[in-house]
Amino acid sequence: MLKVQEIRELIKLIDESTINEFTYENEGTTVKMKKGEVVLRSENATQQQVKEVIPTPPIEEKNESNQPKAVENNQPKEKEIARSEENLKEITSPMVGTFYSASSPEAEPYVKVGSKVKKDSVVCIIEAMKLFNEIEAEVQGEIVEILVENGQLLEYGQPLFLVKPE
Incomplete structure (x- = not known):
């Protein structure tokens, strides 16, 4: 069975790559990853499913002229100040x-x-x-x-x- 740290590293690698879908099988454990969600399924006697949702980047809004809207955040964070x-x-x-x-x-x-x-x-x-x-x-x-x-x-x-x- 994969350790949590190994799963986290896999998530990071997939997230940073251009791969949209990834499957890993080892000793009765299957890990399938798709951009946006991670599913860990154990094929042992007890069927378990764990889902961890990875936030995906927000969809860019466009205005009437099909140009990206400018995001306005005129207040700097207090810590940055x-x-x-x-x-x-x-x-x-x-x-x-x-x-x-x-x-x-x-x-x-x-x-x-x-x-x-x-x-x-x-x-x-x-x-x-x-x-x-x-x-x-x-x-x-x-x-x-x-x-x-x-x-x-x-x-x-x-x-x-x-x-x-x-």
Whole structure:
């Protein structure tokens, strides 16, 4: 049976590709994916179905002249305003993977809000393809916000921490 992490990775790969439909069979388990939904069906004695709906991009509306409508959002997000006013720096994910705040479940997190970091300070671990990669701050300052949760899947370039530089 596929692990949840493996299914998530498959979903991500299919979502980012041009493939519209995908089927995977292994040891009595069939995973079928179509853009827009994922169906996991186990062929064991107990029949189970699990559906996870993946949001699809909104359909673009057009005006009378068949041109795309301009989406108006004149109010910037409050967090974006705060970031620019305080001149905060983001520590971003250098890869796709899973975020871990500590070296093991029993260990203390590398950093907390208020922690002082140097450029070479390890701030977290990102697991990608069974490899654990230590991520360094690359900026000196104080952690003011942690933007992700322990065990969360990450995208390339996703903000992880906000740092007030010194």
